[in-house]
Amino acid sequence: MMNKRTPLQSVILYSLVLALVIFCVFPFLQILSTSLKHPIDWGNPSLIPRILHLDAYKELLGLMPPKEVDVPASIQRLLDNPALSAEKKQMLLAKFSSGGDVFPFGRYMLNTFVISFITGICSTFLASLAAYAIARLRFPAQSLMANGVLFVYMVGGVLLMVPLYQMSVNVGLASSAGGTILSLFLIYLIQTLPVAMYMLGNYFRTIPFSLEEAAMMDGCSRVEAFWRIIMPLSKPMLFTVFIYCFVIAWNEYLFASVFLKQYQDFQTLPLALQTLFTSKNAIWDRIMAASMLTLLPVVICFMLANRHLSGGLTDGGVKG
Amino acid sequence: MSSILVKNEAKLGLKLVAPAVGIIGLLVIYPILFNIYLSFFDVQLNGDKTFVGLDNYTDLLGNPRYYHSVGVSIVYLIGTVIGTTVLGLAAAVLMNQEFRFRNLARGLILLPYFAPVISVVFGWQFIFDPVNGIYNHVVVDVLHLTDTRENLIGNPDSALFVVILFDIWKHFPIAYLLLLAKLQSVPKDLYEAAAIDGQNAWGRFWHVTLPELRFVIATVVLLRIIWNLNRFEDVYLLAPNVETLPIFTYYQAFAGIVDQGGAAAISVIQLLVLVGLIWLYVRKVLKW
Structure with a gap:
């Protein structure tokens, strides 16, 4: 601080x-190191692998060459029979290849990405409308809503899992894959909306009102002023909020496990990884x-959004 | 402003908040009330309900597993709240000093907070793995503290401490960010005055830093309690055998003999505690 430090x-x-x-x-480092190690090397406490072993990545990303199919001679003769249709041949071959064992990582990543992306976009959009109204406009029950947002955010998912599940059963959404995914999307929306509203509300309050006033003097309506002045000015913060919502959905496990257990094709990464690990x-x-x-992807996102995020986080309401 | 303008503004405001508030009302407020209603019923996974009055509550209060999970939750809360606050404070004081590579260090210590839970739990499980893990290597082979390799995460009692350590690792950065922000705004002359008074570094920390930070520390503690009371993923994914309240609720509702009404009853009790804490937060913290 003011005095120089001694060497000690x-x-x-x-x-x-x-x-x-x-x-x-x-x-x-442990995760990185183990992901690069050959199984015989796992017991080695050093973080540096003895041999670089990229098979795990190759397998997950689908870069592994398909294993040589070992077909008995009798079946091979059957396959050589020109009378057999190509479809039947494929079916026969599939019985001898080990393709069913591969973990469809790409598919799970895509599922997770799609639902997180849509959640992020919808949540940021709806929250920006609501946050602008709460921050700038005067209307009945405004302060109730401003305080209610924080309250709602702090009610965790665990307290809502039974009623939300029962609601989706009662409405009939839980019985089809599409309905289940819709339920999950709506749940992710409410898990992200309050914090998005909170962060954006605080941000909108820092934009000087005179900017909108000037736009309205020039003949813009209130909505136009919001759309043409406030939204473009808030781009970095909107991006940050989007990332934050995206990551909440990307990480979510609880509701994914409740809703997607029987729909294996639509599972998200957290659920699929947990299943893979325990099975x-x-x-x-x-x-x-x-x-x-x-x-x-998450770390990259956060590094991009970090500058604004740290400010947004320290306002106190953010989950952690 | 004329009254028409006021009215138009109110109309626009209501229009803009309507979608968000509608969704929140339908999917948060209504479920909270519906949950209270469900807690008086025997509820099946397929939606069938039979009214049972207060049975869910009396069953719960007579269930030793419930008290056990309350106990586990209390240990978890005490450990994580103290741990994250103390480490967050230490990190904030440390990172407020000037040194080379400070920005790099500040960025790196945020990593645990940013990382998805699912992608770090397996790393932690590997560290404590009885066969390959570095923990057992150090304790057994290097330090010779015990002779047998132990499966810390496999045993619920020791797993609780791993879970606490994991939570501290994962969430101290947020405490650190809150505390550092306040620390940077403490006027320098307070420290100079204390130095002139003959206070050493420790005395300056005790007489200047701590009193200046006390409201933020209280905020951090309260927020940690609120968030950790409901914490599910971090515990369940690392060690599903550590039964804190949320995990007990999850098992009641969706695993083994399903008792959704009972789970609803646990949630109602937990919600009451939470509402008390949030009320405290809004009244005390947001007024500061």
């Missing part, structure tokens, strides 16, 4: 910082590679 103090400071950083980063043994390399691939 410097050493202490740097070792404390280093200890803290290692504590934070070590699990990530098979000794697949650390694949699990860790899948973890890395789930992690990367």
